[in-house]
Amino acid sequence: MKKILIFLLVIMAAYSHVYSQSCDHARGRTHNALIPTFKLALAPRPATDETAIAFFGEVGRRNYRANGTVGWLYSHEDRFKLSAEYLTQRLGYRFSTGKKERWMHQYALGAKYQHDFYHQFFNKVEATAYYSYAASHNLKPKRCKDFLYWRRIAGSSSYGGSLGIIITPWYSSRFQVDADFDSVSYRRKYRSRKHLSGLGASFGYQQQIASHFLLDLLAEFKRPYNYGKVRLSWSQPEWTGLTIGLFGAHTRGKSHLPNLTTAGIELTYAFGTQKQMDNNACNPCYCDPALAGWVSAPAVYMPEVLAIAEEKRKKMIVPPSCHELNYSPIPNFIFLGNEPYSFDISPYFSNPSGGALTFSASGLPAGASINPTTGLISGIGLQDNQVYNIVITATASDACASVSQSFTISFPCAPPTSTPLENPVNLAMLGGQPYTLDQVTGHFFSPNGEPFTFTATGLPSGSSINPTTGVITGISRGSGPEFRVTIIGTTPCGSTSQSFVLTFYSA
Known part of the structure; x- marks a missing residue:
């Protein structure tokens, strides 16, 4: 039994995880939790003998309403009233990214006409018209999985009217x-406007219970919504002008309009001097009885802000996750001679994902190159006794960044050598005659065959040395002082020098 319970818990956890990751929350109708509401009504107060004014308000944690009504008597049988209403509600709307609550606002105007037949059974007929406007609201875009959702609550413009009769089937x-008839146009932005219109019906019933209680039932079946309300009110003759009631109402939205449930306490209070009571009215009357009972109810009452959720989505290009490349120090390399060389630097880099690497290099010696795919560096030994600083860069398509390593390549070579020169060198010639002296041939040697560059110090004035051949040329001085000359031979691998004494005398 224990194993079965554990298995069921695992299945439920997996299911809840899958559902939490879903982007299908927009399906179905949004159900708003019960909204506790307090209603306060100020019963009609006479403005003139043929005019009455009433005010009605609702206060709740997520529901505020203000409604004002003014009514006129045209005759003993005919009356007319106008109402203006402001409604703001914090409602929940369903989107693919989940439910979102938002304060929504709506304005409404209504007019109603009533004719009283003063008949025992067939009492009255009524005609009503209304118009409402609800503002739209844009929400911030939100991401769900690989999609970005633009969300919006589309407000509406609506109008409608009704024709009704009131009868008295039995006493009290x-x-x-x-x-x-109702017509609603939702101002959608991401798709064409959504227009709803059609016929419906409403049914109301009031019943006096004992002498102090009144039961009020209402059911509306309209194109935008279905609405039902139950109210039980209580009044005492000792409570001058005060009536207490309990009510509950539910709105079932259509075409993605959210559901809404309200319940609470209702207080009605009348001001002024009391006159006679209207047989069909629960509240005390403080103006013409027929007008007072009628103006107590507003000409327009919208149970909910008419607004629906809409959205559009766009596929997001999500860059793949990246990682760092691994590397280790590259050792320095030394190559002797002028033979071809090659070495592989790829073992010093690695990609944790196993993806391919691409290599590049800077500072390579002349004639050297790197294979960008394999990382193999190849070239020919330069024997130039130089050290080259090389920088290798490795990149990968799935890496966050490239990495670089530096090392050196050097080409050492054997230094040149020399043997003692003929010393001293005595040149017998007349003064002012040109002379040529070759002291380097057979005495300066380059083991690797690198060419020499020759320089000399201590030469007589007017004499010079050829830097390539090492031959000294100049003009003889005749008999005179000795010159201590040093010849220096330099190759890329080093230098060597030899000295001798040069003298001139007349032949």
């Missing part, structure tokens, strides 16, 4: 039936 009761 009232039954109302309305035929409704």
